[in-house]
Amino acid sequence: MAEVKYLVVLPTNPNESDRMSKMGIQGCLLQEPEQFSINFVNSPSCTDNITYHFKVRVPAQTIVENYKINGEWSDAHQEKYLNIFDGKSDKTMPSISSIINDGIDAVLHYSFTESTFSLEFQFDYNNSTIHVYQVRGQGHNFVTKFETLFSLSDIQSIQVWGDVQKITQFSLSYD
Template sequence: MSRPFIAIIPQSINEGDKVLLKGLVKDDAYEFSINFVTGTSPNPEDIAYHFKTIFSENIVVENSKRNGDWMDEQVKEWPVSDGPGFALEFAFTGGNVYTYLVEDEHSRNLISYYPLDYDLHEIDSVQVWGDVEKIQELTFRYS
């Protein structure tokens, strides 16, 4: 994507809410990232949760950004083989965001959990950056 995909969150995220995101990556994809952002700027100073996949290294990098400064990152193995698409569910529970790889309608595998340093109500938009060809689905599931 030359420009980020930006979706305004229709109502505040609360404890127990989930966001499902499905998309197709480019054939020569190197990386893509999904950001839960405070505000709607395409160049945010504050990112409550940053999830970045680097295909060449088979890793996921997670962190947050406050006042333009990146916080401590966590690096984990990306548990997906090569393929054209992704389906991820982000669940907001207990002050953490849990990220699941969605296999099908009934099967989800936990990839990671990351402690949030932001109040859920501060998150205003979801942004997708990088080597994503298109977003196929974005679903907000409110508890």
């Protein structure tokens, strides 16, 4: 069974005007990743209630959105074909001279698949929705919007699962 790779317990804010408005996360994936997910969980020690489950199936270029209530996943999950790894990365195509000098193996091991991700989750408490954006430099590309069953105020922790090698940045913004 898979295990939690990273867990962040959110600070409690008794003042409702100091609610989390954004959560940013950047990380690196393992080589040849299959999937990773980010769960917005209602208890740091129990995953029976998940307000929002955001999963990326990397080879299928699919995003799965769902929630869990009382230990049961919702049947109303959403799947969207959308590749947040669009092949743009800091890598450059090998030159002809390097292909000749390094042989065919250099070409076979080269991949345009990006191994990093940078996402921002924005919280709309009035409409109980989470907006997801891919972050590239100073730009934000809309990925998806998910209406939650639970109140966003119920989220107590964030868990990262799957083929994640490391988290390079994690940020919380409050109103």
